[in-house]
Amino acid sequence: MARDTQGTQGTQSQESSIWTLVESQPMEKIVWGRLYGKNIKIKSLDLNNDEFSAGRGEANDLILTLNDLSEKILTRISKVHFTIKRANCDLASPVYIKDHSRNGTFVNNEKIGMNKMRILKNDDVISLSHPTHKAFVFKDLSPNESIGLPEEITKTYYINRKLGSGAYGLVRLVYDTRTCQQFAMKIVKKNMLSGGSRPSTNLSDPERVLNEAKIMKNLSHPCVVRMHDIVDKPDAVYMVLEFMRGGDLLNRIISKKLLTEETSKLYFYQMCHAVKYLHDRGITHRDLKPDNVLLETNDEDTLLKVSDFGLSKFVQKDSVMRTLCGTPLYVAPEVLITGGREAYTRKVDIWSLGVVLFTCLSGTLPFSDEYGSSAAEQIKKGKFAYRHPAWKGVSQRAKLLINQMLIVDPAKRPSIDDVLQCSWLRDAAMLQKAKQLMKIESMDIEEENNFLEPPTKRSRR
Numbered sequence: 001m002a003r004d005t006q007g008t009q010g011t012q013s014q015e016s017s018i019w020t021l022v023e024s025q026p027m028e029k030i031v032w033g034r035l036y037g038k039n040i041k042i043k044s045l046d047l048n049n050d051e052f053s054a055g056r057g058e059a060n061d062l063i064l065t066l067n068d069l070s071e072k073i074l075t076r077i078s079k080v081h082f083t084i085k086r087a088n089c090d091l092a093s094p095v096y097i098k099d100h101s102r103n104g105t106f107v108n109n110e111k112i113g114m115n116k117m118r119i120l121k122n123d124d125v126i127s128l129s130h131p132t133h134k135a136f137v138f139k140d141l142s143p144n145e146s147i148g149l150p151e152e153i154t155k156t157y158y159i160n161r162k163l164g165s166g167a168y169g170l171v172r173l174v175y176d177t178r179t180c181q182q183f184a185m186k187i188v189k190k191n192m193l194s195g196g197s198r199p200s201t202n203l204s205d206p207e208r209v210l211n212e213a214k215i216m217k218n219l220s221h222p223c224v225v226r227m228h229d230i231v232d233k234p235d236a237v238y239m240v241l242e243f244m245r246g247g248d249l250l251n252r253i254i255s256k257k258l259l260t261e262e263t264s265k266l267y268f269y270q271m272c273h274a275v276k277y278l279h280d281r282g283i284t285h286r287d288l289k290p291d292n293v294l295l296e297t298n299d300e301d302t303l304l305k306v307s308d309f310g311l312s313k314f315v316q317k318d319s320v321m322r323t324l325c326g327t328p329l330y331v332a333p334e335v336l337i338t339g340g341r342e343a344y345t346r347k348v349d350i351w352s353l354g355v356v357l358f359t360c361l362s363g364t365l366p367f368s369d370e371y372g373s374s375a376a377e378q379i380k381k382g383k384f385a386y387r388h389p390a391w392k393g394v395s396q397r398a399k400l401l402i403n404q405m406l407i408v409d410p411a412k413r414p415s416i417d418d419v420l421q422c423s424w425l426r427d428a429a430m431l432q433k434a435k436q437l438m439k440i441e442s443m444d445i446e447e448e449n450n451f452l453e454p455p456t457k458r459s460r461r
């Protein structure tokens with residue numbers, strides 16, 4: 001840490017302790033942040049250690065004395081007043097400030113609270129013992145990722161690395177600065193959706209966006225990604241979503257080549273519960289595919305959540321638009337047959353779930369341009385085959401379920417309740433695991449309750 005003082009010189013011992021520290025440090029240390037003095041006789045301090053501490057105590061990196069502050073303020077400073085941390089001095093990590101004091105450390109006039117932390121952002125003002133005792137301005141020397149984002153977002157969230165990108169725009173990891181909680185922020189550019197330079201009509205109606213946002217914010221199910229916050233701007237919608245650290249199902253399938261029947265069943269069951277929850281509330285997802293299914297952890301047995309259901313509420317041109325432009329993979333035949341011009345029922349989700357299940361179990365697609373004719377033609381005819389050798393090890397019950405879900409006539413396709421009651425899903429071990437992951441005590445599906453009875457009760461041992 002290098003300190004640059006202004007005004008009255010510091011005492012000899014204080015100055016020398018700081019300079020000794022500087023001399024003992026290797027020269028190549030990265031300066032990741034800087035504190036600029038405000039109403040304190042310190043001009044600036046470079047931050048280049050994992051952790052920096054300030055207070056009256058001798059062991060601090062910055063020892064606050066009468067040279068820095070008036071006596072009135074100094075008496076209210078704790079031995080260790082606050083610490084600032086950046087893990088491994090890594091510019092890609094967030095900066096945390098922890099309040100250790102009795103009288104309080106304040107960021108932008110808000111008290112952090114004893115032994116509590118928050119995230120420090122560029123230009124944040126740190127006050128000591130009282131909001132009016134402004135002591136430092138923090139400068140984050142990592143690249144500023146918040147340029148161009150609306151103030152409603154940047155004042156609440158610290159913008160971190162890119163998590164991925166989709167057809168609509170970027171997804172970034174963000175942190176709520178007060179709670180330090182992580183979220184995924186999806187930036188949906190409006191002109192991308194309309195396919196031209198002008199915003200689409202759906203997204204340019206703020207009232208509509210707000211209404212839909214309200215519905216989405218009120219949805220609460222363990223297998224549906226929670227919408228925490230939404231900010232609507234003329235050029236983009238910013239959706240702050242629950243952060244899923246396990247990545248998406250597509251990547252999981254690709255990295256494992258295919259999933260076991262046991263894992264596929266556990267995942268499929270959770271997806272079905274998410275879809276049932278949405279259907280019961282009159283919401284059709286319309287864009288179900290492995291990319292839109294997110295996993296909570298990297299473990300095999302993990303909670304899974306369906307995402308992106310909200311987008312179809314904002315845009316009419318979701319899967320349909322892209323289907324008509326590109327190769328349909330998960331889209332139901334009725335969508336292709338009508339060219340997306342007609343309204344279709346929630347049965348489109350059942351079809352997509354069938355394709356997702358097929359993909360999990362075999363690591364291949366049921367419909368593809370690589371199988372001779374075009375994928376669209378195969379879908380319209382409902383023509384598919386269990387070609388991959390992996391199918392040899394898959395149960396008949398699973399194949400039977402796929403056959404039913406991939407029936408071309410939507411009226412003959414099962415409903416989500418029918419799917420949830422199929423014999424393949426009556427698997428006590430899987431249901432037990434799912435219950436634990438979903439943290440649901442009593443599932444409102446009768447069959448499950450019956451089936452969950454321990455076998456010892458039924459069979460005499």
Ligand SMILES: Nc1ncnc2c1ncn2[C@@H]1O[C@H](COP(=O)(O)OP(=O)(O)OP(=O)(O)O)[C@@H](O)[C@H]1O
Nearest residue numbers: 163164165166167168171184241242243244248291
């Ligand atoms: N809530 C989230 N938590 C963690 N990562 C996420 C979250 N949402 C999205 N991502 C990551 O960002 C990537 C892009 O997501 P996005 O929803 O924009 O596109 P997509 O679903 O892959 O494609 P499309 O835009 O065609 O639906 C995802 O593949 C995923 O890895």
